[in-house]
Amino acid sequence: MSTRNEQTQGHGRKGRDPLLLNKIAGGILSAGLVFWVATHISMFFTNHEAPKKPVIAIAGAGAAKTAAGGVPSIDGLIAKADVKKGMSFVQQQCSACHTLTKGGANGVGPNLYGVIGAPMFAKAGYAFSAAAKKKAKGNWTYQKLNEWLVDPQTYVPGTHMSYTGIKNDAVRADAIAYLRTLSPSPVPLPKPGPGGAKPSPAAASGSGAPSIKALYAKAVIAKGQSFFQQQCSACHTVTKGGANGVGPNLYGVASAPMFAKSGFAFSGAVKKIAKGNWTPHALNEWLYAPMKDAPGTHMAYPGIKNDQVRADVIAYLNSQSASPAKLP
Structure with missing residues (x-):
């Protein structure tokens, strides 16, 4: 028995492949040779040097990287901005920080x-980077x-802010229009400039709203209420005795004095066009395009362009009163 066991153990030692290490080394060398050949074949079919010019020119890429020269003026863009869209964007993209x-x-x-109108890169209790402080000039x-x-990062090289920026001009204007509302006295809007069309002479003394006199007969107060709640x-609050907010409380607005609400500071722009009390016609002009009806108004809302929806909203506002006016 002992002899058989010894023979078996000896056979086990003889069964080990003496060329195993050589085979492993050969496999590694073969893999390296295949990689070298593949690399040089690929370089034969492709240019191994970096192209001197981009293969694909991306429209607007260069413009977004230049500060004063390449960024479109906000003047005309903000006149068409949507505050509600800006609020949604800011809450989704910015509120985490x-x-x-x-x-x-x-x-x-x-x-x-x-923030708009405040000193640049200067907020009590916040430590701004040295790069941002160097850029700070005025408000x-x-x-x-x-x-x-x-x-x-292009505006302030070395800034701690890693956000890549808002490349879409309209979305950026929406966001800025919303940031503008975060103030007890919003900075007056800039006059329309290179970013958008100037108002036509016909619109200078009013918004140019189409008459909706005939649409009041078909107005649905419930639809106006739904629109008001969403937009x-x-x-604005609309309940009796409701507080002023970003805009004034609107209870009883349909027949109240124009741009005169206790406790709310209206801009000089709207005070200039205030004549008597609100009428359905005056509300129609205002709600169609506030920034055209009163250039320089603090209200950045672009207006209600759908005539029937505008009639529905006015009918709803009229109903929110102790003595509703008689609509045409």
Whole structure:
């Protein structure tokens, strides 16, 4: 038995392949040779040097990387901006790092309430980078904020802000229009400039709204209420005794004095066009295009362009009164 076991163990030792290490080394060398050949074949079919010019020219890529020269003026863009869209964008994209309420705490980024018109890169309790402080000159204007938000790293090389920017001009204008509302006294809007068309002479003394006199007969108060709640309630209350917000409380507005609500500071622009009391016609002009009806108004809302919807909203506002006016 012992002899068989020894023979078996000896056979096991003889069964080990003496060329195993050589085979492993050969496999490694073969793999390296295949990689070398593949690399040189690929270089034969493709240019191994970096192209001197980009193969594909991306439209607008260069423009977005230049601050003052390449960023479109905000002047005309903000006249067409949608505050509600801007609010939605800012809440989705910015609220993780910034608070937006009055007196809100600084977070990853500074609190943004009242940012437009405030000193650049200077917020109590927040430590801005040295790069940002070097760029700080005066206060934030619409155009400075426009240039910052398109590409923060290009506007302030070395900034701590890693956000890549808002490349879409309209979305950027929407966001800035919303940031404008975060103030007890929003900075007056700039006059239309290179970013958009100037108002036509016909619209200078009013919004040019089509008459909706015939549409009041078909107006649906419930539809007006639904629209108001979706589009207007973020800025206005409409209940009796309701507080003013970003905009004034609108209870009883349909026959109240124009642009005169206790406790609310209206802009000089709207006070200029205030004549008597609100009428359905005056509300129609105003709600069609506020920024055309009163150039320089603090209200950045672009207006209600659908005639029937506008009639529905006016009918609803008229109903929110102790003594509703008689619609035409």
